[in-house]
Amino acid sequence: MNDDTAPASRYTARLANEIERKWQDHWEEQHTFWAPNPSGALSEGFEQVKGKEKLYVLDMFPYPSGAGLHVGHPLGYIGTDVYARFQRMNGRNVLHALGYDAFGLPAEQYALETGQHPRTATEANIANMRRQLRALGLGHDPRRSVATTDVAYYRWTQWIFLQIFESWYDAEADRARPIAELVADFEAGRREPTGDANPDGTPWSDLDERTRREVVNSYRLAFLNEAVVNWCPGLGTVLANEEVTADGRSDRGNFPVFKKPLKQWTLRITAYAERLLGDLDLLDWPDPIKLMQRNWIGRSVGATIRFPLVDHDEELEVFTTRPDTVFGATYMVLAPEHPLVDALVPDDWPSNTAARWKGEFGADVSPRDAVAKYREFAGKQSEMERQAEGREKTGVFTGAFARNPLTDGDIPIFIADYVLMGYGTGAIMAVPGQDERDWEFAEKFDVPIVRTVAPPDDDFEGPYLGDGPAINSGFLDGLNIADAKHKIGEWLVEHGAGAPTINYKLRDWLFSRQRYWGEPFPIVYGEDGLPRAVPASLLPVELPDLDDFRPAALDPDDAASDPAPPLARAEQWLEVVLDLGDGPKRYLRETNTMPQWAGSCWYFLRYLDPTNEDALVDREIEEYWMPPGGVDLYVGGVEHAVLHLLYARFWQKVLFDLGHVSTVEPFHRLYNQGYIQAFLYRDQRGIAVEAAEVEERDGKFFFNGEEVTREFGKMGKGLKNTVAPDDIYRDYGADTLRLYEMFTGPLDASRPWSTTDIIGVHRFLQRLWRNVVDEDSGEVRVSDEPTDEETRRLLHRTISAVRDDMGDLKFNTAIARLFELNNRLTQVVADRGAAPREVVEPMVLMLAPLTPHVGEELWQRLGRPATLAYEPFPEFDPALLVEDEIEVPVQINGKVRATIRVPSGISDDALEAAARADERIAALLEGATVRKVIVVPGRLVNFVIA
RNA sequence: GCGAGCGUGGCGGAACUGGCAGACGCGUCGGGUUUAGGUCCCGGUGCCCUUCGGGGUUUGAGGGUUCGAGUCCCUCCGCUCGCACCA
Structure with a gap:
């Protein structure tokens, strides 16, 4: 600052801005950071890098916000840039690019607020963000910057959707396969069509055309599903489970979310549950993130058991993790929305039905009324109320009974909202003796409690969840839990009453949104109302221009409202005549759009080959950059621990199964950057x-x-x-901002922003500059005289430490080492009047990844050819790291009493002798009994005295 | 409630497999340069005593293991994150 009075060639903000612009232009014009592909449009220059190892460094896909960047945003981008530049200097062919995740609610809402079309707003936001990022000096390959909103990009998002639509999961082969192979199997009789679309199991040859289509559709990885979904009238759209917060609101906008049955596009991510779980072991990710994914997938091992209904032909299927306790199942509970409820409720209560079983709606209600009233009550409960602390169990008897297949006893069936339709089968066998929730319910409704595991003592209160011998359990008696589970599993299979089962908490991915600003589905509906794929040759299905793209204005609290997709108003676009193999016919387009996550599921593949019009990515190029385990380093925030990372892994696996990519996982090493607070x-x-x-x-x-x-x-x-980065560029320059953000802490830690602290790193750059360039004359003042031995040793120690730290992304300590070296250099310059080139050049190279503009400028002024981006990172001489003499602390009873200087290779005995010889130590040992001497070679001596 | 992580000067943070706690920077104090302020340069700076030699004490609290603990173990407190009736 205070540029007016500063010497002409001082490193001030003014000078910083000058050289920053200069080098940014230079890099752009010289294509400095173009990373050559092995083939195709971007392969220019590959010959020169052919022998190099590749490195794929990736930042999480940024969202171009209308507010522009603040200084917190680029923390990760600077980190990856430093790392990428460092590895480039280590001889790697580094791919580093940045694109824009630009579809989705925030852009649409920003457009609404500012009265613009989302495309106009999005393009302006991207342009502004590009400008801000360019000023940071990031070494990206600009040719690879894509935006999800580019027609040429979302064409391939749609294409991938088609791949998912046109495939099914073959459980035996444990992978996705083309749907055509399934149809071929049906036609050849190798496989029988099953599922809800063909409940009677009619052979394929006897099915009519429509049913065949429905059967096939029900197998697809992308399918229309009538299910209870999260309806958010405040946003006018449905949301995925992952987008709903614990208190039942939308994670965007914080609007209430209601459960509502709706027909929606769904992706069968659950087919991949086991692989998504197991393949976590292949990944170099932070353990907390792996754990969050594991918990989200929520694998649990148990059994399904079928309970026959009394007086009905139907059976009730439950999932339980404790099949060993089935003898203690004294009642059953269905979720209020369970589809079988209506069928099993009788007209009248069984005789002797306790009043409290009829619910809190009066004793004179019929079972149907009681059930209807309870459902109404449960539906009105917000998620918040349902989960409130100290919630009391509620429920109502359905009037129906099931038969416990093990005890042959009739047990009552309740509905209660503590059983969730979305997990397991939406029904449980209740075993109050071994389950806290069931115990609570049984106490309140006075249902019998039968213990089936012996508690440790007779007067044990409450449900017993621990291990112990089975009791009251017939042929299981005496067995511990594990053995009893095993035995009952065999019994269930033998008697056709159930089977050991693995259940997952993960649900299928709700994939449609009723908003405008997203990828249209490549789907049309014929007269039969069934969905058909738009052929890949007719992609893209372009998003039509709409004057009024806003969602229907809905009351955020009105659970009864229905979604109304804006695309339904695009009349010209909606109807289309296509020839899908059976002659030109009229079709209606799908009016939902894809969720924001779609585009970010595969962008890292498009960076590899952004201009390819024949494939989402050329296979040879993909095989050059992605193996062995996916992106080499992926940096982003923890907030994407579940959503984005799970979805992207899922898509990758589908693409892998279908042969489009070569790795089963997209991101090998994940690193979570902290936040600037x-x-x-x-x-x-x-x-x-x-x-x-x-x-x-x-x-x-x-x-x-x-x-x-x-x-x-x-x-x-x-x-x-x-704090806007632009203000910091103006006051200090981008290099200072970069250095500051890297210096304030390790990359994975959050840290507070402190504008006053910036001065420290700015001063460092100023001092370094002054050590090389005379502030008044602008002359470079370096000498070719060798430096002194001590400085040389420090230089080599610094190189060693900086190399290690940069490789580990520990930029803060690398910078500290550079500070120390510069402080030494400052002394040398003061003594000699010039900086030794021997020190200055490696120093500039080491600094270059962190502050590339200063680096390039000094390198040029030192008479070196532009650019230093591919100069080898300095190497150290191991011989210079070895000290002749070391300082060793000498302790007495663990307290340091002296420090001695000894030769570095000294023997233990000689070290002890040297310690004893020290004046102070000798005095303290005088007359004392030395019980023990600990000598840690090269580290310390400790005398233990009485 | 369950699961995970983190607590170090006035502040951001260092400290390899247990081995001199507080690197580096900010701030602050003292000195120099300067008409002055700022910049810049030199030096001090965890806290408490001190006869200026040094002594004591210190990594959220308490306990343990060890010659030796910021680091390992146990209990507790505080904060952060994730999940939340998942059968």
Whole structure:
């Protein structure tokens, strides 16, 4: 700062901005960061890098927000850029690019707010973000920057959807296969059509055309499913489970979400549950993220057991993890929405039905009324209320009974909202003796409780969940849980009453949204109302221009409203005449759009081959960059632990099964960057006030004279605590911002933004600059005289440490080492009047990944040819890391009493002798009994005295 | 409630497989340069005593293992994240 009075060639913001622009232009013009592909359109220059090892470094796909970047956003991008530049200097052919995930709700809502078309707003946002990122000096290959909203990109998103639609999961082969192979199997009689679409199991040859289509559709990995979904009227769309928060609201916009049965596109991710779980072992990911995925997939081992209904032909199927306790199943519970409920409710209560079993709606209601009223009650409960602390079990008797297949006893069937339709079969056998929830319910409704595992003592209270011998369990008696489970499993299979089963918490992925700004489905409907694929040759299905793209205005609290996709209003677009093999016919297009996650499931594949019009990615190019295990380094925030990472893994596996990619996993190494946090201030009303204008006095904070409270959290426009990178570029330059963000902590840690701390790294750059360039004359002042031995040793120690740290993404400590070296260099310059080239050149090269503009500029001024991006990273001489003499602390009873200097290769005995010889130590040992001497070679000596 | 992680100076953070706690930077104090402020340069800076030699103490709290613990083990407290009636 204060550029006016500074010497002409001082490293000020003005000079920084000058050289930054210069080098950014240079890199762009010289194609410095173009990474050659082995073949195809982007292969220019591959010959020169042929012998190099490849490296694929990737940032999580950014969303081009209308608010522009704040200084928190680029933390990860700087980190990957430093790493990529470092590895480029280590001789790797590095692919590093950045594109834009630009479809989705936020862009649409921003467009609504600003009265623009989403495409206009999106393109402006991308342009602004490109400008801000370019100013950071990121070494990206600009040719590979794609946006999900590009027609040429979403054409391939649609193409992948078609692949998913045109395939099914072959459980025996444990992989997806083309649907045509399934049809061929049916036609050849190698496989029988089963499932809900063909409940009677009619042979394929006897099925009519429509039923055949329905059967095939029910096998597809992308299918229309009538299911209870998360309907969010506030957003006018349905949401995936992953997009709904624990308190039953939308993660975008925080609107209420209601359960509602609707027909929606669904992707069969559950078919991949086991592989998504098992393949986590192949990945170099943080354990917490793996754990979150494991928990989300939620594998549990148990059994399905069928309970015959009394007086009905139907059976009730339940899933349980404790089949060993089936003798203690004294009642059953169905989810209120369970499809069998209506069929099994009788007209009248069985005699002697206890009043409390009839629910809280009066004793004179019929079973049907009681069930209807309870359903109404349960449906109205918000998720929040359902999960509230201390919630009391509620439920109502259906009037029906099932028969416990093991005890042959008749047990009552209840409906209760503590059983969820979405998990297992939506029905449970209740075993109060061994389950807390069932115990609570049984207590409240006075249902018998039978223990089937002996508790440790006779007066044990409550349900017993621990292990012990089985009791009251017929042929299981005496067995421990594991053995009893095994034995009952055999019994169930033998008697056709069930089977050991693995169940997953993971649900299929709800894939349609009733919004405008997303990829249209490549699907049309014929007169029969069944979905048909638009042939790949007719892709893309372009998103039509709509003047009014807003969703129907709905009351966010109105659960009864229905989705109304905006595309249904695109009359010209909606109807289409196509020849799908049986002559030209009229079809209606699918009016839903894909969720935002679709485009981000495969963008890393498109970076590889962004201009390919014949394939999503050329196989040879894919095989060059992706193996062995996927992207080499993937950096992004933890917030994508489940959603994006699970969906992208799923798509990758489908593409792998169908032979389109060569790796089973997309991202080999994942690294979670931290966040830059900031103080935010609120006034008395709790409204955030402009953080930049808050004053601190005596530990209190004031805004316009009014005292405000301080909090600490994420940066956000609404919180009025953002710092724009543009302001930092202006005041210090982009290199200073880069260095600051890398210096304040390890990449995976969150840290507070502190504008005052920036001065420290800025001063470092200034000092370094001054060590090389005379501030007044602008002359380079380096000498070719060799440096002194001590400085040389420090240089080589620094190179060693910086190499290690940069390889481990520990940029903060690498920078600290460079600070130390520069401090030494400053002394040398003061002594000699010039900086030894021997030190300066490696120093500049080591700094270059962190502050590339300063690096390039100094390198050029040192008379080296542009650019240093491919110069070898400095190597150290191991001989110079070895010290002749070392300092060793000498302890007495664990306290340091002296430090001695000894030759580095000293023997233990000699070290002890040297320690004893020290004046202070000798004095302290005088007259004392040395019980023990610990000598750690080269590290310390410890005398233990009485 | 269940699961995971984290607690180190005034602040951001260092500390390899247990071996001199506090690297590096900010801030701050003292000195130099300067008409002055800022920049810049040199030095001090965990805390408490000190006769200036040094001594004591210190990594959320308490306990344990060890010659030796920020690091390993146990209990507790605090914060962060994930899940949330998952049968």
